[in-house]
Amino acid sequence: MEINVDIGGTFTDCFASTAGTVATAKALTTHHNLSQGFLEAISDIAGQLGTSPDELLGDASAVRYATTLGTNALIERTGPPLALITTSGYEDVVPIGRCRSWGDGKSGAENRDLSRAERPVPLVPREMIVGLHERIDHSGRVLVPLREDEVRERIQDLVDLGARGFVVSLMWSFRNPEHELLVRRVIEEEYPSSYLGRFPVILSHEVSQRAGEYARSMTSILNAYLHRFTGDKLSELRDELRTRGYTGPLMLVHNTGGMAGLSRTAPLQTMHAGPVAGLFGARRMAETFDFEKVVTTDMGGTSFDIGVVVKGSVRFYEFNPVVDRWRVQMPMMDIKAVGAGGGSIARYEEHAGLAVGPRSAGSTPGPACYGTGGTEATVTDANLVLGYLDADTYHGGAMKLDRRRAERAIDRAVARPMEISVLEAARAIRQVVDNNMADAIFKEIVLKGYDPRDFVMFSYGGGGPLHACGYAEVLGVQSVIVPPHAPVFSAAGAAGLDLLHIYERSAHIVLFDPLFKTVLEDFDKFNATVDEFVSQAQEDFGDDGFAADDVELQLELDVRSGNQLYVTTIKSPVLRLEGRDDLAAVLEAYFAEYSDRFGEFAVIREIGVSIETIRLRASVDQARWGVGQREPATAGIETLRRGERECYWERSRSVEPTPVYDYDAIAPGHEIPGPAILEGPDTTVVLYPEWTARMDDHGFLSLEKEEAAA
């Protein structure tokens, strides 16, 4: 038995599998003690399988764990008081945050408004930042040596001010770490662990080997800030599992799309791990079913998350992501969130027309139809008015919806100002939000250099299948897949992860000098870095009991042309540069990637090429994800029919009686023509006219437009 858990802000999802058997469970997340919600989900699963929780854990061979709770620690500012020690003259690097930090993590609309620019409360206040007289240049040469007595004095000052953790981030420390190491030595001498306990001392060069003093400092600060969270809460959970008889490792899902044990996990690597597990699950499924290009869409109450997965490509990584409000340096799988969800509020203004979102009614007060105090018209209200949601069966009947309230809200906010009927207004709200989601997908895909029409779309989350036909039609996408276990999809995705470590370092290496018409001849610097990474990877995996042969290595390079400011990341066709053939292969791979991504018009070979970052991905295949088999249908679709209701369809521009089917009863062999509503306790699929739904042997429901289905 393998157990995969995704702890979200509200729910703890659990997906357990063993040969041929799958069980899923949901429990409320217990923030004060994570193991409580976790064990509740385990008990549920144990109940389903007819065993006890302790027995289940005793038999488990793996526990994989994804959590986004670090986000809460950041938002609630529950981290320890930290001090930042930096180079004199650079004390304001973090407070200023490259000027733009006020807008990092905010929406596009907020980013336009200079008159409301406001930075978040800092994680390290200015008075807890000190500069040391020292300087190293870009080549690693010491220009101003660091004096030990100055370090001692400044450390004392900071401890007197209440520092309970130190981040040391000095200029160019990743080129030459001697000054940062000196600071740590002094701290350890002055305040041995008996005094400071587990207060962290984080050196920036150990956190990131990339240039950029702000992003490196911020990455280090976040790791220090979340240190206690991983240190305490996660080891508590591990200990709890141990006492209940679990003997295997606790593997943590990383936002890189891999996983590792607790001791090899930096706190930042756990941020957004849940959605990343979902994206990675989609990637595994895409590989299994041989889809080249997949876009995942997850529509919740307030946001719409988009992930792009393309076979063999590195374009779905963000290398300088923003975590909460802070820009950091680490490779993270790229998931874009836009403000479109069931709670998105619709309003009409003469100058802007009908707008839907990004403001959301959330779950409180919620859409007008919840009857919990919300009065604004939302997407959920529109779906109710259009007949796509049913007032009595929403969330398996757990929440009654009030259609009258929905109509009133839509009438007031949209129908009357636009001088149209409530039904027409509901249709317009849905049309605008579907197009907003389609636009967001379009932008993500086009920016990565692809055409949306070449993609297969995965749709999950509460609202995804409800709108999938809508945004797919806008984009010209012909095929949508609703995966099995959609409600616990992220937890299920964790089963497909590898063990993964990523090693990276800034390195300016000119491959082709356009002025002197020379190409790189001395490969030693390049190879030395790669060799160092390879032996580090073998050592790290060796500690976990893996042989060198088990470790798969993939070299990635950040490359740029001329004095270009951004870099383009490529998969290197070679691990080491042994000769001119290898160099040519790297250059050709770069030109090909560049052309594919930005178009042939942008390609420019003649202005020089340099490497800026060397990155090694070392992984060990641990994927256990297997697709279960479903029993074929034994009866026709009429047996699934639960009745019919009036739903709006564009073809008649009015409501039509539409069949409603039981989603959970659909089996392989069933073929349901649109228009139809497929309704389960957690999932509602709105199947448009000209679309057909089919269940495959593995529980994947595919929705296909007729032309493609033919």
Added chain:
Amino acid sequence: MNPATLTDAPTSTPETEAFFADLLQAQPVMYGPDPSIVGDHRLAPRTPSEEDALRRVTNDVDLVIASNRLEVICESAKEMLEQIGAAPGAKWGDLTCGLYTASGDLAVATSTGVVVFAVVASPIVKYIVKNWANEPTVGIRPGDLFYHNDAHYGGVHNADQTLFIPVFHEGRLLAWAGATIHEGENGANEPGGLSPSATSPYEEGLRISPMKVGENYTLRRDIVNLFQNHMRDPLLQLMDMRAKLAAAKRIEDRVLEVATEQGGDLVLATLRHQLERTEREVRRRLSEFPDGTYRGITFGDTTLLEDRMIKASCELVKTGDQLLVNMTGSAPAILDRAINAGLPLSKALVHNDLMNFFWADLPRNNGFVSAVDFVIPEGSIFNATKEVPVGLSMLSTMFLHTATHLAMTKMAFNRPGTTEITAPWYAMVQGLFYGGLNQWNMPVANLMTDINAMGGAAHRDRDGEHAAAPFFAALADYGEMEDRETELPLLGLWRKINKDNHGYGRQRGGASVECAYMVHGVPMFALGCMATGAKFPTIPGLFGGYGGPSTPVSVFRAESPEAVRKVMAERPDLVPDSAQQLHATKPFPGTYETRRPTQSAAFYGEGDLWVLQCGGGGGYGDPLDRDPEAVMQDMRDELLTDWVAQRLYHVVHDDELVVDPDATAAARAAERRDRLERGKPYDEFVAGWRRDEPPEGVPYLGSWSWEEPAPAERVTEVAEA
């Protein structure tokens, strides 16, 4: 000549008249800047195609959806351009991707970064449409590529270059796709494209009037070569021309998809609708402010080459939904200094204030400016003609921007609606520019992005943000010093907020930074700078708040690189981290100077050091009303000297920065009494204060009264050091 022949009935045949008409008008010597285009900020009239399209497409939801899609298309092209461009501007937001109507009005512009493009870019396309469509040697056909940088035809300044592609659908010109980047280097007489020492347009580098540079989506290599031939950085020129082509082409491809799937009429109608709707909404919002006349005045303190007080005068007359912006009384054009500004940019800076600080939610398109009326007298520094240099037009229009903000804020104060009432944001580019070979032997020439560190304005209810953004681009980035040191032969000795570098007040302005660059790793490197405000501060405060301080530059010339290195290696404690410390302790052997921040480029040797100071934002309200604890926190945060805390905030505290509340209250009461004693009745004040002419010894340009325009001037004296 017998005068009678002039008035007698014509003796010529119609054929003869046609001959003369052709001789005199059909073949201009040159298609120069067209005053009827650059002077007209209104939307072009609806074309018959637009009328038709608007008749056919009436569904408001379709228009909203199409306009969102067109915006996403331009946004994604802009983000791509940021990724593949090479000019510093490409990364820091000084670029735009836009979609123009077939007549040339910019209808969809990308929404972050520099917003003034929304106002200045349209005249360029209008020029192309007017002059080249029917010119047999040029013409406008699918796949044609047009290019431009000369600000006399439109645009911000010659450092910006734009590539345009006409978008044809089913044989009809539907729109124009454009991609603009602040490239910097353009072959002017100083590196980086913004030359303070240019005394005529002919010293301002390559001047590309709107022209065709390629066909079938292919740039003509001989033309690109001509451009490169003018530039100090030919690699940059080549790379970014291709980058702009790729971005504009991507816009064209995607717009054509929309047109093919949903009809060209939808695109036409959406663009026009967007423009007209924006204009209507600007007028509606204006109508909500109280009618009246509001004024703002600011001053620059340099012509670029010598000290002068240069007046920017902005009077707003607001009646109903009409706003008249009158710049009468501003300084005259200075015919041989590059600080003049053309009409499009002068109007654009007024709109920058509206777009960034008043109504950030509205689309940034040409409809915005079309809603406002202007009076900008001929001969004004804000109405430059073709023969006047304009390379540093931003500088004069920046203090015009501040004057506008003061007047607009007074207008909005009583009925702000959703407008945030703030003191002036710091509004001047403290621009260090550079040129030479870097430590990797690559040629580089451009402008430092530290200009983005402008201090934010104080608000009515909170302090300003430190070093938050340039006032003209909301989300700009000044980058990482380690990246800069990788690319340039410079060592950043410090980039840090210096004390007292913001406007004081009940709410203080946001502070900004000093940046110190030492030449490092090459024998010599050229550095220069441009800005005003060394002697007379650039921005005032609001409603009793203080303006930011003046911002001179410091220049250190090393006796030798070895001598500097020796001090750094042996006396780490002497290495300074502020200009104040540099001048006070003079730690390195060599010469120390303070200069005005407009300095022509010159070569500096290894170990030489430049310190430039970006300015802080204006304060809001009386400093005596500031919470004493907030003043102490400013001191703990190293924003403030004790001198200011005591003399201006009148806070009494001990060495541990603990406030003595009673002593502070007493000190503040005493200061209020002193003020009353210093005060005079208004008429008495006016009688004592008013002068009929500028004070002797203050070099001054501009009218001395509101009504009287000032004559154009040529500065002929030898420039001061």
